[in-house]
Amino acid sequence: MSEMAEIAGNERDAKYYRDVSEAYIKKWENFGMSRDKSHAKLAYNWYGSWTTLYSLFADAILCFHPSITGVSSETTDSEFAFSRSFTGQEPLQREEPQQHSQSNDFIPHYIYTNQSRWYHLVMQKYGLPLDSRHLYTKSDWEFEAAAVAERDVRAEILDKVAKWINETSTDRPLSDLYETENDGGFPGIYFMARPVVGGHFAFLALERACGGGH
Secondary structure, eight states: OHHHHHHTTOHHHHHHHHHHHHHHHHHHHHHHBOTTSSSBOSSTTOTTOOBOOTTHHHHHHTTOOHHHHSOOTTOOHHHHOOSSSOOOOOOSOOOSOOOOOGGGOSSOHHHHHHHHHHHHHHOBTTBOOSBTTOSEEEHHHHHHHHHTSOHHHHHHHHHHHHHHHHHOOOSSOOOSEEESSTTOOOOSOOOOSOGGGGGGGHHHHHHHGGGSOO
């Protein structure tokens, strides 16, 4: 909202929303992460729980996380030039060139890396469970979480999903909801051929966003 307001020339709104977002992200970091900062909790007061931060994908694809994309939403035209002919998702703003570092990240980079390490620890036979309540997963959110994970964990998640596809059989289209253990079947709910499986292309989308190169 801050960046859109700035583009529209509403400087007062831009400052207001920027101040709110910077204050709230600190509160979320304090309330939402475990005490040792190793992973995100499922609920602020649910100690011992964990969850998949698939929404980090939105932070990255909107160019708010240059530690992953290498480009922030303030990158200039010259910095944003593609080496390929494809034109992808462009940053909202292009102003003065900046030296990007983790301090430019809206969400602290350690949350990305620590979540990635946590995913490896809680990985199951057929993939990454959605959270600590169940062993089922949502494949679209699983792929979005994987897209912003460390490369070795990203590869691990992909291999687990491939294993699920290769070792299970069903007469239904590729589901976005399945069990990560036992026979890899449906958890009593049948999701099939839903448009949310577009999330399976999260890797490709992020490669094309913010100048590419991820």
